[in-house]
Amino acid sequence: MDRMCISCIIGIIVNIIILNYVLNLEKEECSCSHDWKRDVVKVTSGILIVLSIVIIILNLANLKVYSNVLIALLYIVYIIVSIAHLCVTFMYYMDLNSEDNCECSQNWMKHALIYPIIVLLVSVVIGVINMVVMWPTISKKMALNNKSKNNSNRNSNRNSNRK
Numbered sequence: 001m002d003r004m005c006i007s008c009i010i011g012i013i014v015n016i017i018i019l020n021y022v023l024n025l026e027k028e029e030c031s032c033s034h035d036w037k038r039d040v041v042k043v044t045s046g047i048l049i050v051l052s053i054v055i056i057i058l059n060l061a062n063l064k065v066y067s068n069v070l071i072a073l074l075y076i077v078y079i080i081v082s083i084a085h086l087c088v089t090f091m092y093y094m095d096l097n098s099e100d101n102c103e104c105s106q107n108w109m110k111h112a113l114i115y116p117i118i119v120l121l122v123s124v125v126i127g128v129i130n131m132v133v134m135w136p137t138i139s140k141k142m143a144l145n146n147k148s149k150n151n152s153n154r155n156s157n158r159n160s161n162r163k
Contacts, residue, residue, distance in 0.1 A: 008059075010119060012049055019046065022042050048082060055071055055078065069138060069141075082123075086121055
């Protein structure tokens with residue numbers, strides 16, 4: 001299993017933790033946690049979980065060049081959503097941390113929110129490194145694939161012109 005899958009697995013675990021915490025606050029009807037950030041955290045956590053699963057499946061399926069390009073594009077989306085998710089989750093954590101009179105957010109789970117943010121940040125950094133390392137290989141494969149398609153198209157055009 002390569003670094004990309006490991007990064008996605010870490011991302012899945014972290015986002016499940018974050019999603020569970022936010023859903024628990026919502027279930028408890030915690031008024032100080034009711035904010036647009038909570039909704040964004042829920043949605044982006046879900047998106048990241050789904051993207052991670054799709055990337056892992058495509059990566060393990062080991063489909064040829066097309067899947068590498070698809071994985072790269074999905075990973076770019078994953079990184080963009082992760083960065084937005086990290087920023088909003090951190091702001092959400094800071095808001096919860098600043099509420100002194102809020103009983104529902106004054107438990108250990110509030111502080112548990114920051115640890116997944118740190119792990120997710122590390123996961124995103126690993127993902128960016130993977131993209132930088134992986135991109136030359138994908139570019140070469142795409143160039144070779146396009147070259148072979150162009151050659152096969154020329155050959156088929158020559159054959160059809162001879163008929």
